[in-house]
Amino acid sequence: MSEKGPTESRFSSILFIIIIVALGLSIAAFLFAANAFGGQDAIQGSYFMLIGIMGLTLLTYMLIQTRRRTLRLPIQTQRVATTILCQKCDFKSIRSFQRGDYIFKEAEECPKCNEKMIIASIYREVEEEKGKKELS
Amino acid sequence: MIPQVSQFPTGQGDILGWILQVAWLILIVATFIYGQRIQLTLMLREVEGGLFRLKFMRDEGRKTAISTLKELGGSETDLTARVDRFLEYVAIEPVNLDPSGVIWRLEHLLDVRDIRFKDEVKLMVPGVGETQRNNVELMLEAALDLNIIYKVIRHFYMLGKKTKSLYIIMQIQMLLPLIMREAEAFANALQAFTQGQPIGDGAGALVAAKLMHGHKTRKVAKDVVVAKVPIEGRTAYVLKAEGPGGNVGKPGEAIKQIIEKNKAKITTAIIVDAAQKLEGEKPGEVAEGVGVAIGGPEVEKYKVEETIVKYKIPVDVVLIKEDIGDAYSTMRKEVFDAADAVIDRIKRLILERTKKGDSIIIAGIGNTIGVGQ
Numbered sequence: 103m104s105e106k107g108p109t110e111s112r113f114s115s116i117l118f119i120i121i122i123v124a125l126g127l128s129i130a131a132f133l134f135a136a137n138a139f140g141g142q143d144a145i146q147g148s149y150f151m152l153i154g155i156m157g158l159t160l161l162t163y164m165l166i167q168t169r170r171r172t173l174r175l176p177i178q179t180q181r182v183a184t185t186i187l188c189q190k191c192d193f194k195s196i197r198s199f200q201r202g203d204y205i206f207k208e209a210e211e212c213p214k215c216n217e218k219m220i221i222a223s224i225y226r227e228v229e230e231e232k233g234k235k236e237l238s
Numbered sequence: 239m240i241p242q243v244s245q246f247p248t249g250q251g252d253i254l255g256w257i258l259q260v261a262w263l264i265l266i267v268a269t270f271i272y273g274q275r276i277q278l279t280l281m282l283r284e285v286e287g288g289l290f291r292l293k294f295m296r297d298e299g300r301k302t303a304i305s306t307l308k309e310l311g312g313s314e315t316d317l318t319a320r321v322d323r324f325l326e327y328v329a330i331e332p333v334n335l336d337p338s339g340v341i342w343r344l345e346h347l348l349d350v351r352d353i354r355f356k357d358e359v360k361l362m363v364p365g366v367g368e369t370q371r372n373n374v375e376l377m378l379e380a381a382l383d384l385n386i387i388y389k390v391i392r393h394f395y396m397l398g399k400k401t402k403s404l405y406i407i408m409q410i411q412m413l414l415p416l417i418m419r420e421a422e423a424f425a426n427a428l429q430a431f432t433q434g435q436p437i438g439d440g441a442g443a444l445v446a447a448k449l450m451h452g453h454k455t456r457k458v459a460k461d462v463v464v465a466k467v468p469i470e471g472r473t474a475y476v477l478k479a480e481g482p483g484g485n486v487g488k489p490g491e492a493i494k495q496i497i498e499k500n501k502a503k504i505t506t507a508i509i510v511d512a513a514q515k516l517e518g519e520k521p522g523e524v525a526e527g528v529g530v531a532i533g534g535p536e537v538e539k540y541k542v543e544e545t546i547v548k549y550k551i552p553v554d555v556v557l558i559k560e561d562i563g564d565a566y567s568t569m570r571k572e573v574f575d576a577a578d579a580v581i582d583r584i585k586r587l588i589l590e591r592t593k594k595g596d597s598i599i600i601a602g603i604g605n606t607i608g609v610g611q
Binding site for chain 2: 179180182199201202203204205206207223224225226227228
């Protein structure tokens with residue numbers, strides 16, 4: 103399975119150049135702004151300040167985007183529950199899934215009536231994203 | 239305020255203004271000349287990001303497969319080489335230029351592939367039971383699928399990069415979100431297959447298991463069991479793949495055999511299966527209709543269609559909706575709960591469409607991993 107693929111570095115040269123340029127422009131804009139404020143030209147100072155802030159915002163956005171992609175990579179481990187049911191007295195217990203469990207497998211004895219219980223369900227619960235509007 | 243804004247930053251005589259005007263001009267000309275190249279670079283970057291994630295998933299699949307096989311007692315020496323060989327396994331479709339008999343040729347190739355996979359797993363982990371072996375086979379198949387997806391996308395990425403063709407890259411970039419969803423589904427399936435947990439695709443098998451639980455079962459076709467269950471005064475032949483190991487069996491062959499054995503006595507067939515939901519639909523929603531809902535390479539679907547046409551048997555279908563990610567990962571609670579709603583629908587269908595004393599078939603389709611009977 104030795105083969106060529108995309109490079110694993112997430113910090114590409116293009117992104118690096120854009121970030122450097124944005125950083126340079128922002129610093130220059132802040133310097134111009136400082137000069138303008140010093141020379142009593144408040145309006146021009148505000149404009150340069152605005153350009154500087156915009157440059158910094160762009161920079162932060164790009165860094166966040168890169169980080170978000172990295173964070174999304176791991177495969178999620180799902181929490182799975184096994185429900186054990188006594189068919190005689192309806193006693194029910196829920197525990198985490200254990201390897202070897204399957205639906206309708208005979209489980210331990212019921213603590214109430216000593217009857218053999220069965221695994222009645224195995225499922226994972228998914229929490230829906232809050233505040234997500236759906237059309238019905 | 240407005241005149242001041244219009245003056246900035248191109249005030250007359252202002253050197254900074256001139257520099258900015260020239261910069262704008264250069265930017266516009268560059269956009270005209272290199273616009274497509276810039277677009278291509280951006281698209282390539284997006285595909286590269288997806289490819290990076292696919293590579294990660296592929297490597298995780300391989301690692302999971304090797305570690306699980308080692309846990310199950312696979313020999314350390316040649317296990318990695320065997321898994322790598324397995325991940326490169328290909329099955330070539332039969333020729334369909336002359337479609338006559340293509341189904342039987344396809345079935346034969348699928349059977350041979352299945353036997354090869356089972357033999358390979360037996361050689362990797364000789365000491366494990368059938369249930370575990372079936373689960374391992376499924377896990378390896380998921381890893382194989384991840385490897386294929388990664389390699390195909392990498393092929394188009396590299397081809398697009400080499401030829402600088404916007405159209406090759408554009409196609410892959412547009413399909414990437416759907417491909418990623420499928421790959422993520424396979425990546426999530428690894429946990430379910432490794433642990434032997436029931437998956438969303440087994441919703442049909444779960445319904446059949448609930449109906450046949452407590453009744454005597456017998457094997458009817460390859461990896462399929464059937465039980466004779468009295469429901470509402472009718473005799474139902476309830477069938478599903480044999481669990482709890484990962485299995486889909488040959489439900490089409492089983493339905494065909496039951497119908498032919500009972501000649502024309504079967505008055506209706508009800509097929510229960512998981513179906514891909516549309517965006518906006520809720521997982522676990524139940525829908526019904528007519529037709530044969532058997533997924534996969536359609537060999538089994540063909541067998542059922544041929545037999546029901548021959549004997550003029552009406553076929554109803556009950557579907558449990560879920561998305562592709564849910565179909566391959568551990569069964570969601572909503573899908574599990576839908577099984578009882580499906581049983582109610584089946585009972586209603588039986589009461590409305592059949593008479594007391596009739597014989598019917600209820601087939602629970604899907605992978606029965608983690609579901610006994």
